[in-house]
Amino acid sequence: MELSLHRLRMLRELHRRGTVTAAAAALNYTASAVSQQLAQLERDVGSKLFERLGRRVQLTEAGEVLTEHAEEILRSVERAANALENTKGGVVARLTAGVWASVASGLLPRALTTLATDHPGVEVRTRELAPEDTAGAVRDGALDFSFVIEYSDYPMPWDPALTKVVIAVERLHAAVPTGALPGAPVSLADLADQRWILAGPRSHFGRAVRLACQRSGFEPKISHEVGEQATALAMVAAGLGVTLVSDLGLSLRPDGVEVVPLTEPVMRTVSIAYRTSSATRPSLHLVIDAVRAAAAEQGLGAASPLP
The missing domain is CATH 3.40.190.290 (D-Maltodextrin-Binding Protein; domain 2)
Incomplete structure (x- = not known):
């Protein structure tokens, strides 16, 4: 299973914002683009990650688990980028x-x-x-x-x-x-x-x-x-x-x-x-x-x- 950092950021924003529209606005994307990428993330992991409740969404158990790890992964990527920047002449x-x-x-x-x-x-x-x-x-x-x-x-x-x-x-x-x-x-x-x-x-x-x-x-x-x-x-x-x-x-x-x-x-x-x-x-x-x-x-x- 390969996880896209791009899609993990979208999942994190969905968790924070509660709606696809709000997540898309925060990331400067269209709502349809975010929906497509999240659907692809579900296919990548082979699990349903969220459910729609009216205009809002609620993460499934798998979605909650992946979001928790996404936070750690994205923080690690930022630390790695910072460290690499410090190694350059x-x-x-x-x-x-x-x-x-x-x-x-x-x-x-x-x-x-x-x-x-x-x-x-x-x-x-x-x-x-x-x-x-x-x-x-x-x-x-x-x-x-x-x-x-x-x-x-x-x-x-x-x-x-x-x-x-x-x-x-x-x-x-x-x-x-x-x-x-x-x-x-x-x-x-x-x-x-x-x-x-x-x-x-x-x-x-x-x-x-x-x-x-x-x-x-x-x-x-x-x-x-x-x-x-x-x-x-x-x-x-x-x-x-x-x-x-x-x-x-x-x-x-x-x-x-x-x-x-x-x-x-x-x-x-x-x-x-x-x-x-x-x-x-x-x-x-x-x-x-x-x-x-x-x-x-x-x-x-x-x-x-x-x-």
Whole structure:
């Protein structure tokens, strides 16, 4: 019997997520592709591994046994890959990173250009995810590392299986239609009567901004709820309302948007998260060094030593 690591990862995700659709989304596949691969895994082992219960699935006894061993096998493969990387004279590795728009446009180009020049054997591929999903994808093995954020008004719970290294510290600024607010800086309270363009309350950004406004004594009047910062800024440029934008998000600013500093700073940290079991990978630390240098060149550096 030959077991495919690829299919074992799918079985592990099915166990964690409870549905084929959720497992497929976590692995960036279609549900039909995951179903086909799991069916092949059942043929490989000669046993039924799961049963459908409505929209959810339940592992059989054989499925539970194989999933338990899959966890050990996949951890062993990761340890072996880490050990091999440490034996090479020059670092050669391919890493997959979780990013979101402002990091991808405002920080990564400079960092990856430097990395390609100094360490051409290290290749970084990216997957754009919602900031709320990146850490979970690292924990589950779908990514090697990801960028994560934490706001001064909204601290995040942390998974002890992950290590977090701060690489940048950003301010949030008011983004308003050009000429809408003469004079600067402004307080959040000065924006209480404005129409707001903001991400939903379940997003880290949307929740953090709502809390900051509430602490300033008002509930923002949200006219447009959008998830993407670039979309929000385009709507600001069209005169549809105001929003907040981070330092890295300024790279997405279109014409017609004026950036105004806040009198009471709202801060956020940008970190790189990776599995603690990957802490000895040289390639990972080379990437962290390159990203930190790029952040420092933009005045966003954070003095946080590598673990």
